Every structure is written in C-alpha cells, then in structure tokens.
Amino acid sequence: MTITDNEAQIAENRRRYEALKAAGTGQAPKAMPAPTTIGAAPLSERETLLRETVPGGWYANYRLAAGERLRLTNIEGTAAVALLAWNAGDTSERINHADSIKIQWTAALAKGRLIFSDMGRVLLSIVEDTSAGHDVLAGGLNAAATARKFGAEPGLRNTRDNMVLAAGKFGLGPRDIPPLVSFFAPVEVREDGTLAWREGTRRAGDFVELRAEMDLLVAISNCPHPLDPATVYEPGPVEVAILPAASTGPEDFCRTATPEAVRGFENTDAYRRALP
Amino acid sequence: MTKSDEITLVYSHEIPARQPWSGVVRKGQVLRIIDTEGQQAVDTLFYRLDDFGERYSAQDTLQAQGSAYITTGSALISNEGRVMLRVIADSCGRHDTSAGACSCESNTVRFGHHTRFEHACRENFLLEVARHGMDKRDIVPNINFFMNVPIAPNGDLVIDDGISAPGSYVEMVAEMDVLCVISNCPQINNPCNGFNPTPVGVRVYEQASA
Numbered sequence: 001m002t003i004t005d006n007e008a009q010i011a012e013n014r015r016r017y018e019a020l021k022a023a024g025t026g027q028a029p030k031a032m033p034a035p036t037t038i039g040a041a042p043l044s045e046r047e048t049l050l051r052e053t054v055p056g057g058w059y060a061n062y063r064l065a066a067g068e069r070l071r072l073t074n075i076e077g078t079a080a081v082a083l084l085a086w087n088a089g090d091t092s093e094r095i096n097h098a099d100s101i102k103i104q105w106t107a108a109l110a111k112g113r114l115i116f117s118d119m120g121r122v123l124l125s126i127v128e129d130t131s132a133g134h135d136v137l138a139g140g141l142n143a144a145a146t147a148r149k150f151g152a153e154p155g156l157r158n159t160r161d162n163m164v165l166a167a168g169k170f171g172l173g174p175r176d177i178p179p180l181v182s183f184f185a186p187v188e189v190r191e192d193g194t195l196a197w198r199e200g201t202r203r204a205g206d207f208v209e210l211r212a213e214m215d216l217l218v219a220i221s222n223c224p225h226p227l228d229p230a231t232v233y234e235p236g237p238v239e240v241a242i243l244p245a246a247s248t249g250p251e252d253f254c255r256t257a258t259p260e261a262v263r264g265f266e267n268t269d270a271y272r273r274a275l276p
Numbered sequence: 277m278t279k280s281d282e283i284t285l286v287y288s289h290e291i292p293a294r295q296p297w298s299g300v301v302r303k304g305q306v307l308r309i310i311d312t313e314g315q316q317a318v319d320t321l322f323y324r325l326d327d328f329g330e331r332y333s334a335q336d337t338l339q340a341q342g343s344a345y346i347t348t349g350s351a352l353i354s355n356e357g358r359v360m361l362r363v364i365a366d367s368c369g370r371h372d373t374s375a376g377a378c379s380c381e382s383n384t385v386r387f388g389h390h391t392r393f394e395h396a397c398r399e400n401f402l403l404e405v406a407r408h409g410m411d412k413r414d415i416v417p418n419i420n421f422f423m424n425v426p427i428a429p430n431g432d433l434v435i436d437d438g439i440s441a442p443g444s445y446v447e448m449v450a451e452m453d454v455l456c457v458i459s460n461c462p463q464i465n466n467p468c469n470g471f472n473p474t475p476v477g478v479r480v481y482e483q484a485s486a
Contacts, residue, residue: 009464010471017466020387025432091413098334098376098417101433103385107374108431118398118415120381137344137374137427139335142357160357175413177355179335189427193343193370226339263385 023259024105031257032112036128038205043071043241050242056235059162059221061169063088064212066272067245069127072183072220076236077204080185080225082140082159084167084177085115085123088215089275091172093117097136097179103260107189109134112257114264115181115210121268122261123216125254128209133186133201138226139179145226150233159221166219183208185225197227209243211254213268287480293473294462296400298408300325301450301480307361309421309458310445310477311368315438315470317423317461319377319397321405321416322352322360325453328410330354334373334417344427346371346419352448355416360454365447368440372425375435376417377401378463387465400459408455420461421446423468437467449483 043051049068054060056079064070072081087093096118101107103116111129114122140159141149150156163177184206186198212218222238224230248255255265283306290312291297301307309318324330336353338344346352348366351359379398383391401415422440427433462473 006472013464013471014467016387017471021434025434092411096376096382096417098374099379099382102375102435103382105433106431107427107433116382116385118379118381118412120379120383120385137335138339139333141339142336144357145339160355174329174355179333179417188429188431189344190429193345195338195342195344227342260385263389266389267381267384 021105032110033253035111035132036130038130038203041128047244048241049244050240052240054220054222054238054240056237057157057223059166059219060240061166061217061219062242064216064218064242065245066212066214067248069209069211069243070218071207071209071241071243073205073207073239074184074202074236075204075239077202077206078234078236079222079238080228080235081183081238082163082180082221082223083183084163084180084219086172086176086217087117088217091176091217093119094176094178095123095181097181101136103264104258107136108132109136109181112253114254114261116264120264121271122213122264124210125213126208127211127254128207131184131202131206133184133198135182135185135187135225137189138187138195140182140221141223141226150231156233157223159223162221162223163219166221170217182225185227187227195227197229199229214272282484283481285479286482289478291458291460291476291478293475294395294460296404296457296459297478298404298455298457299478299480300453301456302453303450304483306364306447306449306481306483307456308445308447308479308481310443310479311422311440312442312477313474314440314442314444315422316440316474316476317438317463317468318421318476319459319461320419320421321401321457323455323457324354324360325455328408328414328455330356330358331414331416332360332418334419337373344374346373352419359451361448361450363446363448368422368444368446370424370439371446372420372423373418374427375420375423375425375433377459378461383465391465394464395462397459397461401457404457420468435466435468438470
C-alpha cells in the first residue's frame with residue numbers, strides 16, 4: 001500500500017466512525033422509551049414461574065430459559081442489586097460490562113438497552129425499568145471495603161463473597177467472575193471524572209425486568225453499593241420474580257432500537273439457530 | 277522517577293504495531309510504557325505472578341479511587357482488593373479502563389459484520405495468556421493506556437481522538453510480582469489508534485534500594 005492509499009484508507013475509516021458515532025450518540029437516545037411507571041403490570045395479574053424475596057445482604061442464583069423475564073423489585077427503595085450472567089451452554093461466555101457500554105455508546109443502562117456478552121451477543125434486554133439509575137463502573141464491595149465503610153462488625157455480607165458463592169453453586173470458580181452490573185445504583189460520572197451518587201432517586205417499588213436472550217445462569221447479590229452514602233448497613237429486601245416467555249414480534253423495541261442492537265441480535269439469533 | 281543514577285534499565289522491548297507482549301514485573305520495579313508515535317491505545321492486563329486467579333479489576337480500581345480515569349496516583353487494584361501497581365508518572369494525563377478491549381465479535385456489532393475477520397485485542401490477549409496456561413475465562417476488561425474515552429454525566433461515552441503526543445509515557449511501580457500482558461491495539465475502525473496502529477515501547481527499571 002502506498003502512503004497515499006494508506007491516508008485515503010485512514011480518511012475513509014474516520015468518515016465511517018464519525019457516521020456511526022453520530023448515529024449512536026445522537027439518534028439512539030431520542031428513540032429510547034420513557035421509564036416504566038411504578039406499579040405498572042403488577043405481578044398479581046401475571047403468571048409467575050417463581051416469586052421470592054432475597055433479604056438485604058444475601059444472594060441468589062437462577063436459571064433462565066431464553067425468553068423468560070427476571071423482574072427485580074426494590075421493595076423499600078434501599079436495595080442495590082449486583083448481577084452476573086453466563087451462557088448456560090458455555091460459561092466461558094459471560095456478561096461483559098465494557099463491551100455493553102462501548103457498543104451502545106453509553107454507560108447509562110435503562111429501558112430499551114442491552115447487556116452484551118464478551119462474544120458480541122445479547123444476554124439480557126432491559127424490557128422494563130422504572131428508575132434508569134444503574135451502575136456499570138464501580139462494581140461491588142468486598143469484605144475489607146465493607147468493613148471500612150460500615151465498621152468492622154463481623155458477619156456483614158458483601159458482594160464479592162456473595163458472587164463467589166453464587167458462582168460456586170453453578171460449579172463456577174473465581175476465574176469465572178467478571179465485572180458486574182448494579183441495578184438501583186444511580187451513579188454518574190461528573191465532568192471532572194468523579195463518580196457520584198444521585199441521591200433521592202431510588203424509590204420503593206422501583207423495578208427492572210430483564211429478558212433472557214439465550215439460556216442463562218444468573219447470579220444476584222443484594223448488598224450496599226460502594227457509592228451509597230448510607231453509613232449504616234441496612235440494605236432492604238428485593239423481590240425476585242421469573243415470568244414465562246412471551247412471543248417477541250419483529251418490531252420488539254430492544255431488538256430494533258439501534259443499528260448496534262440489530263447487529264447484536266443477528267449474532268445472537270444465528271448462534272441460537274445453530275444450537276443442537 | 278527523578279534521577280537517572282537511581283535507576284537501572286533491566287528490560288527493554290519494542291512491541292510492533294498490532295502485536296501482543298507479556299513479561300514479568302517484580303515488586304519494586306517500575307514499568308514504563310511509551311506511546312512512541314502518539315495516539316496508540318495499549319490494552320493492558322495484570323496477573324499476580326504466583327496466582328493468576330488474582331488479576332486486575334477495572335471496577336475495584338475505579339471504586340477505590342472514586343473517579344473514572346487512570347492517571348498519576350491511581351492504584352491498580354486486583355479482584356481481591358489488593359494494590360497490584362501504582363501509577364507514579366504520566367505525561368499523557370488520562371487513560372481509560374471502562375471500554376475494555378476490542379474483539380472480532382464486538383467489532384461486528386460496533387462497526388458491521390464486514391469487520392469480523394480483522395485482527396483484534398482479544399485475539400492478542402487469548403494467544404498471550406495461553407502461553408502462560410490461561411484461557412478465555414482469564415481475560416477481563418483491561419486498562420487502555422493512552423486511550424481517550426470521556427464519559428459524560430448523562431452516560432454518553434465515545435472513543436475520542438487520542439491526546440497522547442509522540443513519546444508520551446506512563447510509569448507504574450509494582451507492589452507485588454505481576455505478569456503484565458499487553459495487546460498493542462490493532463483497531464482501525466475508531467480513533468483509538470488514529471486509525472493507524474503504531475509500535476509502543478516497554479521498559480522495566482530497577483530502583484536503587486533505599
């Protein structure tokens with residue numbers, strides 16, 4: 001390749017990137033739906049495959065079949081829920097927070113957004129969300145950080161150990177634990193780079209509903225978020241419900257919201273079609 | 277590092293454009309990474325040398341410092357909450373640890389299916405960690421030295437033109453023996469390498485004992 005050819009290729013690659021950036025950062029957020037209303041689609045009126053409460057400080061793990069929905073409800077508005085997910089058929093494929101935010105041009109998870117694996121496929125779609133206040137950057141507390149934040153009272157449970165336990169009960173080990181996403185954790189990045197907690201944005205009854213886009217292993221941990229300004233350890237309970245799969249039409253919002261979503265689902269659908 | 281007579285160069289290597297590298301940095305040694313020609317993302321992971329299960333954690337690092345970018349003073353934290361290295365000098369000013377490494381698979385989603393068979397950082401990482409007995413499960417979201425990824429208060433995140441001039445460098449002192457694994461990023465579909473991947477330098481220095 002001559003120098004002139006190389007410069008022309010660089011210019012063409014830049015032109016294409018600028019077009020993708022304009023589409024990803026300009027058009028997509030305008031197309032995103034408004035948050036779900038608290039109290040919408042009450043569970044009492046829906047069929048549930050499982051319904052249980054995870055107390056503050058505890059963890060739980062679930063198997064979701066493709067299409068099933070996991071609803072997490074912040075009963076008292078004081079919980080934060082860390083979540084991990086693995087492809088049930090190949091646990092080396094798992095949630096990748098960095099790919100999820102880079103692909104979608106945003107660190108703000110909300111209704112209509114997707115959670116991607118490390119393989120360019122969609123693990124979960126956020127089909128309902130009342131709060132739009134979630135975190136992908138700060139992770140969860142470990143035992144030492146929990147002791148620093150709340151005092152050294154023994155027995156305070158933490159997200160790191162919870163995830164080792166939850167993964168362990170799927171037969172997975174610490175090497176299988178990637179960075180996580182945290183729901184009901186309203187974190188923003190200020191102009192100076194500081195990670196800040198938007199106080200007063202969590203409400204009792206907030207919920208998210210996540211649709212499994214392939215068969216998944218899912219782990220959740222209900223412990224205080226690192227940036228939660230609370231100085232007393234008292235995370236509230238979370239209600240977990242699993243809802244049966246419903247048919248998804250070609251106009252499904254999460255599948256069609258952005259060009260990246262379309263391509264992500266093309267990869268996911270092709271993978272699922274080839275499964276035995 | 278201030279005075280050249282207090283340090284000794286013990287390792288020097290130029291990583292060609294698009295290529296991987298790995299090497300050991302002992303506790304107390306200083307690792308310098310040089311963006312030789314400027315605007316070149318250097319995707320970097322660290323593993324505790326005597327237990328590869330303990331490795332760099334982007335989230336624990338950001339949590340500990342309470343801010344979103346890596347620069348002088350940043351402690352690079354492991355998934356077990358321990359300090360692996362500390363950044364002690366940085367002539368660039370800001371580095372990313374939120375956007376992870378490019379892969380053939382994510383490239384198809386980000387840039388189109390025609391990019392599937394282009395070389396990517398995750399390919400470099402997988403080949404390089406395999407040399408040390410590790411596999412795909414050991415690859416986690418990394419540090420991108422010299423990569424400029426501003427995150428806005430509303431969450432908007434873009435990979436912007438690099439701000440590193442030719443010869444920019446970052447230095448970190450190891451607080452444990454670590455294996456450093458680097459992918460000299462081959463991405464040509466966004467500005468992280470100025471659309472033109474270039475070589476980077478790696479140096480390891482021994483500090484005179486106090």
